[in-house]
Structures are given as structure tokens and as C-alpha cells.
Amino acid sequence: MTDWTATLADMGQHARRAARELARSSAASRRAGLRAAADAIRADLDAILAANAGDMAGAQALPPAMRDRLRLDAARVAAIADAVVAVAALDDPVGAVIDRRTRPNGLELTRVRVPIGVIGIIYESRPNVTADAAALCVMAGNAAILRGGSEALASNAAIHAAFVRGIEQAGLPADAVQRIAASDRNAVGAMLAAAGAIDLIVPRGGKGLVARVQAEARVPVLAHLDGINHVYVDRAADPAMATALAVNAKMRRTGICGAAETLLIDTGFPDAAAVLAALADAGCALRGDRAAAAIDARVTPADDVDWDTEYLDAILSVRMVDGLDEALAHIARHGSGHTEAIVTNDEAAAERFLAEVDAAIVMHNASTQFADGGEFGMGAEIGIATGRLHARGPVALEGLTTYKWQVRGSGQRRP
Amino acid sequence: MTDWTATLADMGQHARRAARELARSSAASRRAGLRAAADAIRADLDAILAANAGDMAGAQALPPAMRDRLRLDAARVAAIADAVVAVAALDDPVGAVIDRRTRPNGLELTRVRVPIGVIGIIYESRPNVTADAAALCVMAGNAAILRGGSEALASNAAIHAAFVRGIEQAGLPADAVQRIAASDRNAVGAMLAAAGAIDLIVPRGGKGLVARVQAEARVPVLAHLDGINHVYVDRAADPAMATALAVNAKMRRTGICGAAETLLIDTGFPDAAAVLAALADAGCALRGDRAAAAIDARVTPADDVDWDTEYLDAILSVRMVDGLDEALAHIARHGSGHTEAIVTNDEAAAERFLAEVDAAIVMHNASTQFADGGEFGMGAEIGIATGRLHARGPVALEGLTTYKWQVRGSGQRRP
Incomplete structure (x- = not known):
């Protein structure tokens, strides 16, 4: 039996040394390392596909959606390499001056961005996270300790091997990206307990994984558990815009964390019927209160659980509210602090919503599906955080x- | 027996409501609230001193230093009120725009500072923390839950009562500053477990308290455990400056977390004898390696524990090192990530030190005793953090x- 506590302590020491080296490295050398890693991934295409075929063979009992996430082909491997190259092209955050001041006694104070140190990534079936997360960590000057899902062990091993060979050939430390090459769940427990060795844990995966990480971690965690996102259609909303945004926010992709899960419609909004009809016509199941059901017969009754449910599916809960204050109260009670949107042409109502809703992202006249690092111009994202500290x-x-x-x-x- | 879990959940709900109200409040109303709190503290001088006399009577077994921290007089109460007024004069952080960008699709993104929410403060004997911490939390738009030391129960109750009366008279919610009015240690455990109710815990006190909080907390913590701060005197240091800074960094006040605890002297620095003599003459006990002992006979042998000890006293460990690299390696191994300083006229050495040392504060040709929010121009501080996330x-x-x-x-x- 592996002593995971000792293993993590040892990996942590290697990671800390690599992190020190990365923190001193130039942006040019980190960029070159990532480009070399991408080249190595491309060069190892056959080995990666062979490893993935093995994983797929062992994963026949998995649901089709999970098998699809696990599956690699030449195009997907090329996309993985391209994503690493894209990260290499992002602005270097290390060394940026946040703040500069000179004190009356002549002391010059400069606040400078530096890497965090050692980042632990715990993820599930998608093998591309191996390269994505490693690239983001290394570009920001951090060492990474990766722990992927058991169903993707061989695929992750092959991608990791290529990545490390690439960065090492480019002169970066091999320990910059270490991987836990075992499916033992105790390894996750040891990561979560590795305060001092790991500075930050980022879980990427389903709610079960995130909930376990948040419950057990003795290391800071950056994550979101739920994306119970609301679209509030105010009485002063443009009807066509309200319909278009509600449909896009819910139906563009139902399985992402930025998808809308609850629609709040002001009783003073005259075109609720059109909005509900468009959603139902687009194939969305509607679960609503009595007032919503009175507007469209396809609305089935919602129960209390619906207001706190992240469907991640073509299902939407719908509630009629008596104006902005009732919408704000509903969101304060049921929102998960992820993304909340108002549709209105009333600027004062919009500004109140943007100011008073307590969430990582608040939107006016835009689809909640824009809640994404790429859409925010960040180039890539390691995740979306709904906690209140560090990053949101x-x-x-x-x-x-x-x-x-x-x-x-x-x-x-x-x- | 009090059910502290239920009590904290209830206090948390009241705090959350107050925090929402504070988050919406104007800077002017928060400033007015703090000035009214200061007035109420001044008006309650007699009640506060009477409460403090009771605490002092019950604290006769405490060591003199702790009794002095606990003791209030008219001047100290006036200083507490003045400190609250000073916080009311600071720049309002709420609503400040950190970042603004327009995306190609026309979306306008603005990143805006908002209060964290509910802050828990756990502190020891100094009653002034009751008002200091409350003022900082409220000025930043947060609700506070305070838990002071058992020896200061009556003093804290009197200051808290005045503070809350003041803010309430000025129209701020009374629940903005709640206090746990009991010495039961289980209350601290419930605070540390109150994830969701409390967003951030700031422990203020000795190492025992901070260690307990860091070990048990299920809520994010902002703190420092140790201030094992090094002064490295490089071969290119100005001798007079090296002596003056070493003496100031250690001896100005030995009990603060920014005090130097270890002196590293480059073997190539020609005036080590003068530095050590000045420290010894100033009353500092020196514990050093053989090379240091060979320079000044007053240096007694250091053992391994000394390099990891925060004396908080007129004691300094001294090690001769073979240049900058050895100094960096020593600091990487023994530093606590608080404040580290180099004394040198070699700009390249200084810049390497500032870049490579991993600590919250790195200094060149300045005393480590400047590690302080007031000295940094922040007006006041709720503490110094040595963690890597959120604030440092x-x-x-x-x-x-x-x-x-x-x-x-x-x-x-x-x-």
C-alpha cells in the first residue's frame, strides 16, 4: 500500500524546487517550454491514441457522455496541442506591478505579481485537462501536481509524458508538472491534506468531486459547486431581447456551469407568454409556479427543490415575481454566486441589479453563457470560482x- | 450548555443581512457611522473604565505584560476612539474599478471591488481590537463577528456596546458588529467551522491562537504564524548602514512580528565585528555559528532550533554565509514568508534578493520593522498575512x- 502522505510530501518538495526555478524564469523560456510541450504532444500522437484506446476498452460500462469525454482522436490531440500553444501566447502575469507608492520617509513600495507556487489539479474524465491545466500553471510560473480520473489513466500518462519531455527539452524543470499515476482515492485525500506542500487545489469535474474537495480540503480551494444562474426579465425588458437571451442562456449548451437554471419574470412584463413559448418550442421543459403555469400550459408545477437545482439539462424553473425587489430576494436566497443576469431597458433597475446581486458575475442584457474565461478575454481558464476570496x-x-x-x-x- | 453551532448559524444570518445592507451603503454613511461609534466610546469612558477595572481585578494572576495589554485608562480609551475616526478617514475601497475591458462583441466588463461579507475576528487580551477590527470591517462594508479573550470580557462588552449604539444611531445596522459574549472555547470551534456563515477568519493574538485557528478552520483564514525575519548583510553593504539597520530591525521593538530574528552576514563583509558589537552593546543576546563566535566572544553557540525560532525578545541568531546564494538558501529553508531584508550597495544583488526571496515583504536597505500597514500607508491594518492567497x-x-x-x-x- 502506498503511503500517500509521504508520497505527497516528497512530490511537494520536488514541486517546490521546480516552482522556485519557474518563478525565476523568463516569460520567453516559459513560452518556449510550452511550445516544446505542444510539439511533443503532436509527435506522440500515435502513443497517445494507443493509450486512449486502452482506456476506452476499459471504459465500456461508462455512460456514452462520459465515453465521449474520454475519447481522443487525431483532431482532439491536435486541439490539445493548439491549446497549449495558445496559453504560451498569453500575457505574462509574473512581474506585473499592481501598485507603486513612495512613502514620506523615502521608502519605495512596489507590489508585484508572483506565482503562487504549487497548484494541485484534481480532475475527471477529460484527458485534455492534463495539458490545459499544466500549461496554465507553468505559464503563470507555478508547479503543478495533477491527479486525473482513473478511467483516463493511460491517456493522461501519455499526454503527461509528452508534456514533460517537451518542457524539459526546452530547459524547464521536469518536476514543474508531476502526476499521480494511480487511481487510489486515498491519493486525493493526501492531496487535500497536503497543506504546506500544495498551495492551492483546483478541482475540475462534477459536483461529487467538487463537494468532496470542498468538504475535506485542508488546502485552499478555487472552485464552484453549483451554477444556479438566474435570468430576471424586468417589466422594462425589450420583449424580443428577453426571448432571445432566455433561450440562449438556457439552451445554447445546457450542460455548462454558465447555463441559466431559473427564469424570473416580472409580473409587469407584458410578453411573458412569448418568452415561455419560445423556450418550450426550443425543447425546454418548464417547471413553474402557478402564475407561470397560467401563462403557458406546458409549464408543469415546480416544487421547492426546483429553485435550488442545477439541472444542467433542457429544464428551466420559472417564477413570476413582483418586480426587482422580489427578484433580488429570490436570487439572494437561491443563487449560488456564479452568474446572474437582468434583462431590462431601465438603466436604474439594471444598475441596482449589478450593484446589489452578490455573485461572481452579474450581467445586464447579456446571456449567462458568456460566463467563461475565453469570453472574458483571458485566453483560457482553469475554472470558475464562486468563493469570495482571492479570485472570483x-x-x-x-x-x-x-x-x-x-x-x-x-x-x-x-x- | 450553549449550542454554539446553532448560535453561530443564527449570528451568521443576522450578519449576512447586515452585510448586504452595508454593501449597499454609501461611504459617507459608513464614515458617519464610525464617527458616531467613536463619539459613543468617548461618551462611555466611565462605563468602559469600570468594566476594565473588573477585568483587571480578575486578572491578577496574569503576567505583567498581559495585564498591561488588558489595562485601559482615559488616554487609551481616547486612543481607541481616535483610531476609529482615523479608519473613517481612509479611502473607501468599495466600488473601486480594478479592471475595465470591452470585448469585440461589445460586452463591457468591469471588475469592481465589493465587500467580502462576514468577517470573524478572534483575538486575545487587547480590548482595543474590539473597536479597531470592527471599524476596519465596517469601513470595508463587511459585517463582523467578534470573539475576544476571556480575560477582557467586560471591557470588550463595554466597548462593543458603545460601538454598536454609535453605528445604530447613525443609521447602520446594529448586526454589523456582533460579539460572542462568552469565554467558552467551544464558541471558537463553532466559528472556525462556520463555513457559509463566516467568509473569512482573522486571528489576532499569540502563536497558540493562530496555530489552533489554522489547524481547525473550515473557513478561510488570513494570518501569519511566525515572523522569522532575516537581515542579510551582503559583502557590498555600507558598514554604518548595516549596523544601524541590524540594530533597528532587532532592537527597536523586539516583540513585534516584523522584528528580525536572524542575522546573516556575508563572510566577504569586512565589518561584521562592528555590527555584532553594536548589537551586543545594545543589549542583544547573540546566538551564532562558530564563524560568528570567532568574531565576537559574546556570541554563544546556536543550536539547530535557533534558526527556526521567533524569539520576540532581545535575542538574535547569527550565521556567517558565503555570499548571496547561501543567504537565499538559508532564507528559503528557515524563513516564514513574512519579511526579509538585504543590506547592500550592489544593486544587482539587491534585485536578485527582491526577486528570488519568497516572502510577503522583501526589503532592500530598510529595517524589517517597517512591516506594518500604517508604515505602508494603509492607515491601519487588521493583520499581516503570510499565506499565498487573497492578500499578502x-x-x-x-x-x-x-x-x-x-x-x-x-x-x-x-x-
Whole structure:
């Protein structure tokens, strides 16, 4: 039996040394390392596909959606390599000056972005996360410790081997990206307990994984558990826009965390019927309160659980509310702090919504499906965080850094 | 027996409501609230001193240093009120725009500072923390739940009562600052477990308290456990500056977390004898390696524990090192990530030190005793953090905020 506590402590030491080296490295050398990693992934196409075929053979009992997530082909492997190259092209966050001030005694204070250190990534079936997460961590100057899903062991091993060979050939430390090459669940427990060795854990996967990580972690966690996102259609909403945004927010892709799960419609909005009809016509099941059911017969009764449910499916809960205050109260009670949107042409109502709703992302006249690091111009994201500390909303390179204070003096003593 | 879990859940709900109200409040109303709180503290001088006399009577077994921390007089109460007024004069962090960008699709993204929510403060004997911490939390738009030391129960109750009366008279919610009015240690355990009710815990006190909080907390913690701060005197240091900074960094006040605990002297620095003599002459006990002992006979042998000890006293460990690399390696191994300083006129050495040392604060030619929110121009501090996430170094109003993303659109759907 592996002693995972000791293994993690050892991996943590190697990671810390690699992180120190990365923190001193130039952006150019990190970019070159990532491009070399992408080249190595492309060069290892056959080995990666063979490994993936093995994983697929062992995964015949999995549901089709999970098998699809696990499956690689030449195009998907090329996309993995391309994504690594894209990260190499992002702005370097390391060394950016956040703040500069000179004190009356002449001390010059500079607040400078630095890497966090060692990031632990715990993820499920998608093998592309192996390369995506590694690339983001390394570009931000961090070492990574990866723990992928058991069903993707061989695929992850092959991608990891290529990635590490690439960065090493480019002169970066091989320990910059380590991988836990076992499906033992105790390894996850040891990662979650590895305070001091791992500075931050990012879980990527389903609710079960995130809930376990949040419950057990002794290490800070950046994650979101739920995306119970609301679209509030105000009385002053443009009817066509309200319909288009409700349909897009729910139906564009129902399985992503930025999808809308509840529609709140102001009783003063005259075109609720058109919005509900468009959703139902688009294939969305509607679960609503009595007032909503009175508007469209396809609305089935919602129960209390619906207001707190992230369907991740073509299902939407619908509630009629008596204006902005009731919408705000509903969101305060049922929202998960992810993404909340108002549709209105009343600027004052919009500004109140943007100011008062407590969520990582608040939107006016836009689809909640824009809740995404790429759409925010971050180039890529390691995840979306709904906690209140460190980083909120889409987390990319900047969220994988911290800062330090540099103080430059000329012999100042404190009186 | 009090059910502290239920009590904290209830306090948390009241705090959350107050936090929502504070988050919507104007800076002017928060400033007015704090000034009214200060007035109420001044008005309650007699009641506060009487309560404190009771605490002092019950604290006769405490060591003199702790009794002094507990003791209030008219001047100290006036200083407490003045400190609250000073916080009311600080720049308002709430609503500050950190970042603004327009996407090619026309979406306008604004990243705006918002309060964190509910802050738990756990502190020891100094009653002034009751008002200091409450003022910082409220000014940053947060609700506070305070838990002071058992020896200061009556003093804290009197200060808290005045503070709350003041803010309430000024129109802020009374629940903005709640207090756990019991010395039961289980109350602390319930605070540390109150994830969801409390967003951030700030422990203020000795190492025992901080260690317990860090070990048990299920809520994010902002703190530092140790301040094992090094002064490295490089071969290119100005001798007079090196002596002055070493003496100031260690001896100005030995009991603060920014005090130096280890002196590293480059073997190539020609004036080590003068530095050590000045420290010994100033009353500092020196514990060093053989090379240091060979320079000054007053240096007694250091053992392995010394390099990891925060003396908080007129004691300094001294090690001769063979240049910058050995100093960096020593600090990487023994530093606690608080404050590290180099003394040198070699700019390249200084820049390497500032870049490579992994600590919240890194200094060149300045005393480590400047590690303080007031000295950094923050006006006040709720503490100094040595963790890597959210805030690092002195934490003041900005560190008590987070941000959210506001997205303003004109009907954009995601393709």
C-alpha cells in the first residue's frame, strides 16, 4: 500500500524546487517550454491514441457522455496541442506591478505579481485537462501536481509524458508538472491534506468531486459547486431581447456551469407568454409556479427543490415575481454566486441589479453563457470560482498568481 | 450548555443581512457611522473604565505584560476612539474599478471591488481590537463577528456596546458588529467551522491562537504564524548602514512580528565585528555559528532550533554565509514568508534578493520593522498575512474586499 502522505510530501518538495526555478524564469523560456510541450504532444500522437484506446476498452460500462469525454482522436490531440500553444501566447502575469507608492520617509513600495507556487489539479474524465491545466500553471510560473480520473489513466500518462519531455527539452524543470499515476482515492485525500506542500487545489469535474474537495480540503480551494444562474426579465425588458437571451442562456449548451437554471419574470412584463413559448418550442421543459403555469400550459408545477437545482439539462424553473425587489430576494436566497443576469431597458433597475446581486458575475442584457474565461478575454481558464476570496469568476493566469511587496530604501530605520 | 453551532448559524444570518445592507451603503454613511461609534466610546469612558477595572481585578494572576495589554485608562480609551475616526478617514475601497475591458462583441466588463461579507475576528487580551477590527470591517462594508479573550470580557462588552449604539444611531445596522459574549472555547470551534456563515477568519493574538485557528478552520483564514525575519548583510553593504539597520530591525521593538530574528552576514563583509558589537552593546543576546563566535566572544553557540525560532525578545541568531546564494538558501529553508531584508550597495544583488526571496515583504536597505500597514500607508491594518492567497503582507481595507465582474451588454447572445 502506498503511503500517500509521504508520497505527497516528497512530490511537494520536488514541486517546490521546480516552482522556485519557474518563478525565476523568463516569460520567453516559459513560452518556449510550452511550445516544446505542444510539439511533443503532436509527435506522440500515435502513443497517445494507443493509450486512449486502452482506456476506452476499459471504459465500456461508462455512460456514452462520459465515453465521449474520454475519447481522443487525431483532431482532439491536435486541439490539445493548439491549446497549449495558445496559453504560451498569453500575457505574462509574473512581474506585473499592481501598485507603486513612495512613502514620506523615502521608502519605495512596489507590489508585484508572483506565482503562487504549487497548484494541485484534481480532475475527471477529460484527458485534455492534463495539458490545459499544466500549461496554465507553468505559464503563470507555478508547479503543478495533477491527479486525473482513473478511467483516463493511460491517456493522461501519455499526454503527461509528452508534456514533460517537451518542457524539459526546452530547459524547464521536469518536476514543474508531476502526476499521480494511480487511481487510489486515498491519493486525493493526501492531496487535500497536503497543506504546506500544495498551495492551492483546483478541482475540475462534477459536483461529487467538487463537494468532496470542498468538504475535506485542508488546502485552499478555487472552485464552484453549483451554477444556479438566474435570468430576471424586468417589466422594462425589450420583449424580443428577453426571448432571445432566455433561450440562449438556457439552451445554447445546457450542460455548462454558465447555463441559466431559473427564469424570473416580472409580473409587469407584458410578453411573458412569448418568452415561455419560445423556450418550450426550443425543447425546454418548464417547471413553474402557478402564475407561470397560467401563462403557458406546458409549464408543469415546480416544487421547492426546483429553485435550488442545477439541472444542467433542457429544464428551466420559472417564477413570476413582483418586480426587482422580489427578484433580488429570490436570487439572494437561491443563487449560488456564479452568474446572474437582468434583462431590462431601465438603466436604474439594471444598475441596482449589478450593484446589489452578490455573485461572481452579474450581467445586464447579456446571456449567462458568456460566463467563461475565453469570453472574458483571458485566453483560457482553469475554472470558475464562486468563493469570495482571492479570485472570483473565471480564473486564468492572473488568478494563478499572488503578489509580494518589494520595499526599496536607502538605510531607513523605523523611529 | 450553549449550542454554539446553532448560535453561530443564527449570528451568521443576522450578519449576512447586515452585510448586504452595508454593501449597499454609501461611504459617507459608513464614515458617519464610525464617527458616531467613536463619539459613543468617548461618551462611555466611565462605563468602559469600570468594566476594565473588573477585568483587571480578575486578572491578577496574569503576567505583567498581559495585564498591561488588558489595562485601559482615559488616554487609551481616547486612543481607541481616535483610531476609529482615523479608519473613517481612509479611502473607501468599495466600488473601486480594478479592471475595465470591452470585448469585440461589445460586452463591457468591469471588475469592481465589493465587500467580502462576514468577517470573524478572534483575538486575545487587547480590548482595543474590539473597536479597531470592527471599524476596519465596517469601513470595508463587511459585517463582523467578534470573539475576544476571556480575560477582557467586560471591557470588550463595554466597548462593543458603545460601538454598536454609535453605528445604530447613525443609521447602520446594529448586526454589523456582533460579539460572542462568552469565554467558552467551544464558541471558537463553532466559528472556525462556520463555513457559509463566516467568509473569512482573522486571528489576532499569540502563536497558540493562530496555530489552533489554522489547524481547525473550515473557513478561510488570513494570518501569519511566525515572523522569522532575516537581515542579510551582503559583502557590498555600507558598514554604518548595516549596523544601524541590524540594530533597528532587532532592537527597536523586539516583540513585534516584523522584528528580525536572524542575522546573516556575508563572510566577504569586512565589518561584521562592528555590527555584532553594536548589537551586543545594545543589549542583544547573540546566538551564532562558530564563524560568528570567532568574531565576537559574546556570541554563544546556536543550536539547530535557533534558526527556526521567533524569539520576540532581545535575542538574535547569527550565521556567517558565503555570499548571496547561501543567504537565499538559508532564507528559503528557515524563513516564514513574512519579511526579509538585504543590506547592500550592489544593486544587482539587491534585485536578485527582491526577486528570488519568497516572502510577503522583501526589503532592500530598510529595517524589517517597517512591516506594518500604517508604515505602508494603509492607515491601519487588521493583520499581516503570510499565506499565498487573497492578500499578502499588511492587510487593511483593500484586503477586506473581494471583487465581482459586472457585464453590460445590449442583448448579446453567445454563438
